[in-house]
Amino acid sequence: MERINLNSAMDSCLPLLFSLLIGVVASNAALLPAQxxxxxxLPNTHMPTAISDLLSSDTVMDSKTGTYVYVGKGGVDVNAGTGKPGSTTVGVGKGGVHVVAGQGTPGGTTVGVGHGGVHIVAGKGTPGGTTVGVGHGRVDVGAGNGKPGSTTVHVGPGGVSVNVKPKYGKPHPRVTVGPFSYNYAATEEQLHDNRQINFFFLEQDxxxxxxxxxxFEKRNDAAKFLPRSEAESIPFSSKKLPEIVSRFSVQPGSDKEEAMKETLRECEDPVLKGEKKMCAxxxxxxxxxxxxxxxxxxxEAVSTTVHSKDETPRQEYTIVxxxxxxxxxxxxxxxxQQTYAYAVFYCHLAKSTKGYTVKMAGKDGTVxxxxxxxxxxTSAWNPKHIAFKLLNVKPGTVPVCHLLPQDHVVFSRNN
Structure with missing residues (x-):
């Protein structure tokens, strides 16, 4: 009888065992903790793309140093925070390379090289530095001079435009309250924003x-979800905004900081009568x-889905x-979804409400x-809400309807 060398047999089996173990670990790791x-x-609930698109493929953050590494579909982002506001960040993705050299203080230099050309921000250590952008058929210059009220000049196919930003204390020109916050009055900007006004209509239509x-526009700059344990360890309060801005290396006085401030304000506002809300x-x-x-x-969880890989134009859609x-x-x-350093959703329980999924076909064939x-x-809504202005109706008189953008989600009891 042939004698079997057990040591040799084990040696030959070990690689196979390790391969099997790695396969098991990999299959389990394919699902993120949030998934x-x-x-x-919710074992019987399909996860809509508005949520799955915001799950990080791989995220690592060192809370002591503030260094954040994200590896996902769009490339690699590294933020060497070093616990200070002026950190260095590097992003490598489909759009090219983006570098921010903060030099330890807010308002550092940023350089972006991508499909659109070259973008340079010479912050000089203070908010409101000079910016230069060279892209497809256009040149943009922003002369902040280190002061809150900066001037921007745009030269493009349509001619030349100049925009003087207001000083602190006045409404920020690029930050408006979302149309789905029903206790706010409409702004002039909202009333002339075609992206918002056609989303509201009467139920009879x-x-x-x-x-x-x-x-139907899709945000390309949407922040990803953080793991729950990490999100809960970070302050979420207007009083802590300077700390939050520093932690995520957001430049003070920037559009993003203003948007984050508005998000916190909406989250902290009192609820409407009969409403329950939270910012997730x-x-x-x-x-x-x-x-x-x-x-x-x-x-059931649903979100608006546009069946097109490309950006769709503004056009006429028909309910099929x-x-x-x-x-x-x-x-x-x-x-x-709100604008913030990481994924935040303003969630509220809406009563006396009907929900629908609606299939629409665009003139170009987009479904x-x-x-x-x-x-x-709508009796508890602000009488000057954008819906009443656009539809010429008063609160509590007729049902008011709206479509939801692609980055919003509705949960309902499953029929």
């Missing part, structure tokens, strides 16, 4: 054959809020025959599976 939580709490002129700083907290307020784990489906009526949880929400009771 595992979703599938555990929601039927097959109805035509709407609009553009993680996917897990969004799931918890939705389940708690709908009273069930058997929920048999293209409407009712979601559970009366109570819905709507979550609206959109849109989400529409109709509010039967």
């Amino acid at each position: 595992v939580y979703w599938h555990t709490v 929601l039927h097959p054959g109805s035509k709407m002129n609009m553009q 700083t993680s996917l897990e907290s969004m799931v918890d809020f939705s389940v708690a307020n709908l009273g069930t784990k058997n929920v 025959a048999s293209g409407m489906k009712n979601l559970a009526q009366d109570e819905l949880v709507a979550c609206h 959109v599976d849109a989400v529409a929400v109709c509010h039967a009771d």
Whole structure:
């Protein structure tokens, strides 16, 4: 009988065992913690793209040094925070290379090289430095002079335009309250913003054959979700804004800081009568809020989906025959993505509300599976809200409807 060398057999089997172990680990690691939580709490609920697109493929952050590394579909981002406001960041992605050399103080130099050309910001250590952008058929110059009120000059195909930014204390020109915050009055900018005004309509206009002129835009700068443990360790308060801005190396006085400030203000505002709300700083907290307020784990989650790889133009869309489906009526949880350093959603329980999925076809053939929400009771809304201005109706008189952009989510009880 042939004798078997056990040591030799084990040596030959070890590589196979290690391969099997690696395969098991890899298959488990394919799901991120937030995905595992979703599938555990909501096992029968499909995750909409508005959420799955915001899950980081690989995120590592050292809280002591402030260094943040993200590896995802769009490339690699490194933020060497060193715990100070003026950190160095490097981003390598589809758009090219972006470098921010903060030099230890806010307002450092930034250089971006991408498809659009070259963009340089010479901050000189203070907010409001000079910016120069050279791109396809255009030149942009921003002369901040280190002061809050900066001047920008744009030379392009359409001619020359000059924009003088206001001083601190006046409304920021690029930051407006979202149209889905119902306790705010409409601004002049909102009333002339075609991206917002056509999203509102009356319920009587929601039927097959109805035509709407609009553009479905998708945010390309949307921040990713942080792990719940990390998000909960970071202050989320207007009082802590300087600390938050420093932590994420956001330049003081920048558009992004102003937008973050507005997000915090909306999150801290009192709720409307009969409303429940929260700002979800993680996917897990969004799931918890939705389940708690709908009273069930058997929920449906939907978001607007545009079936096109390219940006779609502003055009006429028609609701197709048999293209409407009712979601559970009366109570819905709507979550609206905010502008922030990481993914934050303004979620609120909307009562006396109807939800629909609506299939629409554009003139160019683009198909959109849109989400529409109709509010039967608007009596608690601000009388000067943009919806009343556009539709020429008064609060509490008729149901007001709107479509949702692609980066918003609606949760409802599953029919």
